Amino acid sequence: MSQHAATDVRLHKVKTAGERRHTPATLVAGLILLTILVAIAIFAPLIAPYNPEAQNATALLQGISAHHWLGTDELGRDVFSRLLYATRVDLEISVAAVAASWLIGTSLGLLAGYAGGIIDAIIMRLVDFVMAFPFYVLIIALVFVIGSGFGSILLALIVVGWVSYARIVRGEVRVVATREYIAAARMTGIRGRWLLLRHVLPNVVVQPVVYAMSDVINVILAIVTLGFLGLGVQPPTPEWGLMISDGSDFLATHWGLATFPTIAVVITGLAFSLIGDGFAELVAEG
Amino acid sequence: MTSAMLEVSSLSVVFPDRSYGPRPSRRTENSVVAVDDVSIQVNAREIVGVVGESGSGKSTLCRVIAGLQQATTGSLRYAGNDLAHKRTLADRRAIQMIFQDPYTSLNPRLRIGYVLDEALKVGGMPKADRLEAAKELLASVGLPESVLHIRPSRLSGGQRQRVAIARALAVQPQVILADEVTSALDVSIQAVIVDLLAKATLDRGLTLVFVTHNLQVVRALCQRVVVLHAGRVVEAGPVSEIFASPQHPYTRALLAAIPRLHRSASLLAEPTADESTTSAERTALPQAECHFRQLCPLAHERCRQERPALQAISAGHEVACHAVGQPEPSGDTAPRMSSSTGDGGVPGDRRG
Amino acid sequence: MSEYVLDVRNLTIAIERRGRTTTVVRDVSFAVRPGDALGIVGESGCGKSMTLRALLGILPRGARLTSGSVWFEGRCVVRDGVDNGLAALRGGGIGLVFQDATSALNPVMRIGNQISEGLRRHADVGRRASHLAAVDTLRSLGFPAPERQQRQFPHELSGGMRQRAMIGMTTSCKPRVLLCDEPTTALDVTTQLRVLRLIDSIRKATGTALVFVSHDLGVIAEICSQVAVMYQGQFVERGPTDELFATPMHPYTHGLLGAVPDIDAPDPRLFAIPGDGAAANADISGCPFHPRCPLAVEACRSGEFPLVTVGGADRESACIRSADVTGLHRRRDEGTDD
Numbered sequence: 001m002s003q004h005a006a007t008d009v010r011l012h013k014v015k016t017a018g019e020r021r022h023t024p025a026t027l028v029a030g031l032i033l034l035t036i037l038v039a040i041a042i043f044a045p046l047i048a049p050y051n052p053e054a055q056n057a058t059a060l061l062q063g064i065s066a067h068h069w070l071g072t073d074e075l076g077r078d079v080f081s082r083l084l085y086a087t088r089v090d091l092e093i094s095v096a097a098v099a100a101s102w103l104i105g106t107s108l109g110l111l112a113g114y115a116g117g118i119i120d121a122i123i124m125r126l127v128d129f130v131m132a133f134p135f136y137v138l139i140i141a142l143v144f145v146i147g148s149g150f151g152s153i154l155l156a157l158i159v160v161g162w163v164s165y166a167r168i169v170r171g172e173v174r175v176v177a178t179r180e181y182i183a184a185a186r187m188t189g190i191r192g193r194w195l196l197l198r199h200v201l202p203n204v205v206v207q208p209v210v211y212a213m214s215d216v217i218n219v220i221l222a223i224v225t226l227g228f229l230g231l232g233v234q235p236p237t238p239e240w241g242l243m244i245s246d247g248s249d250f251l252a253t254h255w256g257l258a259t260f261p262t263i264a265v266v267i268t269g270l271a272f273s274l275i276g277d278g279f280a281e282l283v284a285e286g
Numbered sequence: 287m288t289s290a291m292l293e294v295s296s297l298s299v300v301f302p303d304r305s306y307g308p309r310p311s312r313r314t315e316n317s318v319v320a321v322d323d324v325s326i327q328v329n330a331r332e333i334v335g336v337v338g339e340s341g342s343g344k345s346t347l348c349r350v351i352a353g354l355q356q357a358t359t360g361s362l363r364y365a366g367n368d369l370a371h372k373r374t375l376a377d378r379r380a381i382q383m384i385f386q387d388p389y390t391s392l393n394p395r396l397r398i399g400y401v402l403d404e405a406l407k408v409g410g411m412p413k414a415d416r417l418e419a420a421k422e423l424l425a426s427v428g429l430p431e432s433v434l435h436i437r438p439s440r441l442s443g444g445q446r447q448r449v450a451i452a453r454a455l456a457v458q459p460q461v462i463l464a465d466e467v468t469s470a471l472d473v474s475i476q477a478v479i480v481d482l483l484a485k486a487t488l489d490r491g492l493t494l495v496f497v498t499h500n501l502q503v504v505r506a507l508c509q510r511v512v513v514l515h516a517g518r519v520v521e522a523g524p525v526s527e528i529f530a531s532p533q534h535p536y537t538r539a540l541l542a543a544i545p546r547l548h549r550s551a552s553l554l555a556e557p558t559a560d561e562s563t564t565s566a567e568r569t570a571l572p573q574a575e576c577h578f579r580q581l582c583p584l585a586h587e588r589c590r591q592e593r594p595a596l597q598a599i600s601a602g603h604e605v606a607c608h609a610v611g612q613p614e615p616s617g618d619t620a621p622r623m624s625s626s627t628g629d630g631g632v633p634g635d636r637r638g
Numbered sequence: 639m640s641e642y643v644l645d646v647r648n649l650t651i652a653i654e655r656r657g658r659t660t661t662v663v664r665d666v667s668f669a670v671r672p673g674d675a676l677g678i679v680g681e682s683g684c685g686k687s688m689t690l691r692a693l694l695g696i697l698p699r700g701a702r703l704t705s706g707s708v709w710f711e712g713r714c715v716v717r718d719g720v721d722n723g724l725a726a727l728r729g730g731g732i733g734l735v736f737q738d739a740t741s742a743l744n745p746v747m748r749i750g751n752q753i754s755e756g757l758r759r760h761a762d763v764g765r766r767a768s769h770l771a772a773v774d775t776l777r778s779l780g781f782p783a784p785e786r787q788q789r790q791f792p793h794e795l796s797g798g799m800r801q802r803a804m805i806g807m808t809t810s811c812k813p814r815v816l817l818c819d820e821p822t823t824a825l826d827v828t829t830q831l832r833v834l835r836l837i838d839s840i841r842k843a844t845g846t847a848l849v850f851v852s853h854d855l856g857v858i859a860e861i862c863s864q865v866a867v868m869y870q871g872q873f874v875e876r877g878p879t880d881e882l883f884a885t886p887m888h889p890y891t892h893g894l895l896g897a898v899p900d901i902d903a904p905d906p907r908l909f910a911i912p913g914d915g916a917a918a919n920a921d922i923s924g925c926p927f928h929p930r931c932p933l934a935v936e937a938c939r940s941g942e943f944p945l946v947t948v949g950g951a952d953r954e955s956a957c958i959r960s961a962d963v964t965g966l967h968r969r970r971d972e973g974t975d976d
Contacts, residue, residue: 202395545856
């Protein structure tokens with residue numbers, strides 16, 4: 001007579017030892033770096049010794065000194081303070097752009113993947129249309145049309161940025177929709193939005209998040225490039241791209257003016273890259 | 287007289303030949319007939335086994351009953367309601383399915399407790415009662431309550447199947463479809479799962495349709511069995527009768543092919559023939575014939591011209607074979623799988 | 639000693655994952671003569687597949703032989719866990735038939751070519767000759783139209799035919815030892831029979847020694863004259879197949895027999911083995927089966943439990959209460975069990 005084998009209390013050790021989730025070092029390093037950057041952005045007014053826009057005709061193009069830790073630029077503005085304030089601008093725009101793109105792209109991708117049919121077709125043709133244009137060409141064209149400045153480059157980035165997420169998510173949704181656990185949920189009577197958000201979404205959300213991490217870097221580069229081209233944030237607002245652009249005139253003599261903001265971009269890119277890698281590693285174990 | 291809980295009538299599922307565009311009802315040369323005019327009746331509280339090898343159509347049939355696949359022709363009734371077109375929420379929940387692969391049938395991102403709670407909620411249970419009910423469900427499948435807080439990745443295959451059973455029961459169904467639920471599990475765990483299913487079915491007065499290729503399990507669990515071959519029902523009847531004296535040559539061959547633990551004359555000594563027909567090869571077979579004839583020792587002219595119909599040979603026992611009712615060839619109880627089309631050349635033989 | 643074509647002694651395999659080392663195969667020994675057929679029975683995770691892979695030197699990443707030796711035709715090819723020529727045996731000396739033919743066969747190569755390629759590499763045969771030999775091989779495997787079918791790709795064949803093609807590939811190199819890792823598990827029972835016949839006929843015709851791994855007791859009973867039962871990396875019982883299945887002398891074997899009854903047995907019931915075999919195996923001291931064993935006593939909780947000869951020259955069991963297993967088994971058979 002067979003017995004019901006009630007599993008013993010050892011259930012929590014069901015997986016062999018060594019499966020303990022440990023946070024990958026890359027993730028931790030990236031997060032720490034990002035936290036520092038965000039802190040800089042938030043506390044810039046408190047840390048910066050000078051007003052970033054304050055010009056000082058008597059202290060033009062000065063090198064590193066006790067008064068100006070990273071020197072001054074061609075209008076006498078303190079480079080260090082500008083760097084700190086620029087962190088705000090660049091981080092704000094890039095994070096906002098990526099977050100919005102992610103939201104829009106993921107939602108449309110979910111819809112397209114699950115609904116299929118004509119809705120899928122429309123959304124995907126839209127994606128194809130946007131993707132057909134080279135990234136920078138489209139951004140620049142949009143900025144020309146909408147005008148430059150904080151708000152418009154944000155808009156341009158979002159209009160161009162959502163498509164990658166939509167593609168990724170649609171692909172994932174199509175795979176997940178065929179899985180048996182979705183069929184089982186449908187048989188329980190769960191359908192529509194509930195099914196999509198509670199059952200499908202958690203399984204498709206990882207890919208776009210990992211992609212977002214690398215996307216932030218691209219977006220920052222785009223902002224910087226636009227700034228460099230004079231199409232982005234307008235002076236006197238401090239922004240890394242603008243600083244690089246202005247400073248490139250003085251590369252031979254005062255290399256710091258262009259180099260320090262470049263280093264800032266690299267560090268920010270590194271932070272997100274580490275987070276992206278670390279996150280992928282973390283989720284892969286699970 | 288028990289009422290019919292599920293009634294499958296002349297059900298066919300034809301997978302279209304895609305190169306002709308989306309016209310599912312056209313049967314062309316390349317369309318695959320997965321389920322071919324199948325009629326089955328399952329009574330309330332019965333445990334029925336549906337047996338077949340790959341290509342027999344048993345999984346497709348199961349999916350049609352579950353509502354996951356559309357039938358091309360024929361009808362499906364549950365407790366009198368026609369399910370072919372529109373299922374109500376109640377209909378949908380009345381028939382629950384447990385899937386073969388325990389590693390893809392549970393949502394990896396959801397905790398077990400959530401899944402059970404949700405199933406109970408959809409059934410209308412008030413929030414206050416749900417936690418207790420979930421714990422009871424887990425207990426009834428032999429799992430501790432700590433399982434509520436974890437995700438499927440922490441569980442083994444057998445444990446996941448138990449959760450799948452608990453989930454199916456949470457909805458309070460009338461019919462459970464078990465599609466090869468033990469095939470992916472270790473043999474020592476199979477018995478547990480089968481036992482659980484049996485107990486759950488009997489305790490709650492449910493009807494169980496157990497789809498499998500494993501005859502040993504059918505014998506242990508089911509009261510009636512339906513044997514499918516190439517999308518058609520070839521034999522159906524009480525388990526005890528069919529195992530004791532199978533009538534259809536395919537059923538006999540199937541039983542004969544199962545390796546025994548203690549066998550005086552090994553199976554291996556007997557000659558064999560070519561592959562049995564799988565659904566991929568069935569595209570080219572004509573409708574008006576018996577699909578088993580190439581491998582059948584009792585095949586004759588009529589088998590090539592006419593599809594055999596299911597006839598009752600005793601109470602509750604039906605067979606679809608032209609040769610049943612004919613005198614058996616002398617001295618042969620288990621037919622040898624020899625080709626009747628004179629193909630000669632059988633592989634293992636030559637080496638003796 | 640040289641009567642054995644393959645002699646495995648005290649094989650121990652450990653897996654290292656994230657700093658933790660787990661022993662998955664412990665002190666396994668067996669030997670086969672030409673024409674022998676040894677079955678290894680066990681469930682998933684017991685280490686049977688790992689053992690076979692070790693014999694071919696294709697252990698997965700992180701797994702390694704920590705100790706043991708292997709003799710092939712009298713020559714020592716693995717000494718103390720170190721490869722001493724094992725790799726050279728692959729194909730010509732020792733062949734492996736996998737469970738999943740689909741992943742073992744190259745999907746973009748025609749099966750005829752896959753077979754002839756093996757021939758050219760191992761048997762020093764020219765291109766044209768190997769092509770003809772491949773067609774011949776397919777014919778002997780039971781392919782009805784070998785000339786046409788040798789041009790087919792694996793996905794164009796049914797499961798059984800793929801399996802047979804893979805067997806053909808492996809045996810075309812005429813290995814002296816054929817290792818089979820659940821070759822028929824994924825097949826229909828009628829197809830399984832054909833493939834088993836094929837393997838058996840090859841063994842009889844060429845004198846290849848067979849080491850056949852499976853969880854299916856019936857399959858082992860059909861094709862193997864000797865069987866070893868494996869649990870959590872260790873052999874727990876060994877002996878002639880018929881005898882072992884008729885009168886098991888280890889509680890695990892007894893449990894297995896209850897879970898997969900003979901189709902002809904008068905009692906159709908399935909008996910479960912309580913507990914969960916998948917639980918971490920490293921943590922248990924003593925006999926690995928004792929948490930699930932109906933005959934477990936205090937003495938089972940600690941110590942080592944190697945195979946010892948029990949009743950009869952050929953029978954071995956790791957259970958200290960092997961004599962009681964007989965009674966347990968008989969009671970269940972007679973239905974006097976609870």
